[in-house]
Amino acid sequence: MMYYSKAFGLSIESDLKIPEFLPNNASENSAVIIKNSFSPIEINANGLITNFTNELSFEIKKIGRFSIKDGNRIFYQRENHVSDEELRLFILGSCFGCLLQQRGYIVLHGNAITTDETTCKIIVGNQGAGKSTTAAWYHQQGAKILADDVCAVTFNDLGQPIVIPSYPQIKLWQASADLLGISTRHLNHVRPQQEKFSLPIVEKFWQTPLPLTEIVEIHPSYQEIKVIQGLKKLGYLKEHSYRYQFLEKMQLTAHYLKQLMRLADKITFQCSPRIQLNQKINA
Numbered sequence: 022m023m024y025y026s027k028a029f030g031l032s033i034e035s036d037l038k039i040p041e042f043l044p045n046n047a048s049e050n051s052a053v054i055i056k057n058s059f060s061p062i063e064i065n066a067n068g069l070i071t072n073f074t075n076e077l078s079f080e081i082k083k084i085g086r087f088s089i090k091d092g093n094r095i096f097y098q099r100e101n102h103v104s105d106e107e108l109r110l111f112i113l114g115s116c117f118g119c120l121l122q123q124r125g126y127i128v129l130h131g132n133a134i135t136t137d138e139t140t141c142k143i144i145v146g147n148q149g150a151g152k153s154t155t156a157a158w159y160h161q162q163g164a165k166i167l168a169d170d171v172c173a174v175t176f177n178d179l180g181q182p183i184v185i186p187s188y189p190q191i192k193l194w195q196a197s198a199d200l201l202g203i204s205t206r207h208l209n210h211v212r213p214q215q216e217k218f219s220l221p222i223v224e225k226f227w228q229t230p231l232p233l234t235e236i237v238e239i240h241p242s243y244q245e246i247k248v249i250q251g252l253k254k255l256g257y258l259k260e261h262s263y264r265y266q267f268l269e270k271m272q273l274t275a276h277y278l279k280q281l282m283r284l285a286d287k288i289t290f291q292c293s294p295r296i297q298l299n300q301k302i303n304a
Contacts, residue, residue, distance in 0.1 A: 027043050032050065037055060076091070084099070092121075117171055122263075128263040129172040130264075134159045156191055157201055171263055173185040182233040233288055234289065235290075
């Protein structure tokens with residue numbers, strides 16, 4: 022049985038049900054195919070192998086093997102007894118991050134939100150900095166979410182950077198949910214035995230691309246807002262790019278860095294303390 026859905030502006034056909042994605046019409050030509058492939062995938066000692074700029078394969082121990090090709094195909098081989106939830110976690114993350122890189126997108130590791138439904142910003146930060154917590158707080162204040170974890174950025178005909186919406190979900194740790202007063206009682210675990218949950222945001226998911234005007238890096242140690250100027254922005258953008266090692270393996274870094282320079286010229290970048298949960302946003 023095949024399932025039809027859409028995400029990142031792409032129509033998707035998959036032999037694996039992916040409930041996180043938005044449903045789509047089966048009659049629409051699929052831009053991306055996801056299927057269980059039993060053809061052997063050779064993986065080297067460090068878990069990655071690539072021979073071409075349009076192909077990357079990798080292995081996640083105790084989960085399975087994955088191969089992304091030509092920006093339109095994702096093949097997987099799951100290990101025995103691996104749940105659909107665990108498999109989807111890597112398809113939604115690393116696989117789609119790589120696929121979007123192959124399609125020429127800038128892919129940032131963060132959360133994209135809009136408070137005015139006219140422009141958007143991306144919240145970035147190191148692991149545990151509170152990106153998803155901040156996005157969920159904005160969501161509670163009435164903001165709309167465009168993307169969680171994997172943010173796809175491209176340029177429109179006017180050369181303006183835009184964010185392509187992904188799918189209506191935020192992933193939250195139990196501690197973050199407790200902090201925000203969100204009950205996880207009826208939420209699905211991201212992975213079995215892990216206190217991280219999928220929070221559906223269908224009603225406040227923004228489904229059309231929006232101009233990207235600002236990127237904010239949050240960090241627990243920051244005491245005040247600092248605006249990053251000039252070429253320094255390039256280093257921050259590279260640091261917060263999603264799975265930069267994939268780009269290196271596919272020999273796509275030269276083109277990607279040019280895209281980052283173009284993006285740096287169009288957006289503001291600031292480092293900021295974590296948001297205070299009792300403050301209000303200005304739409």
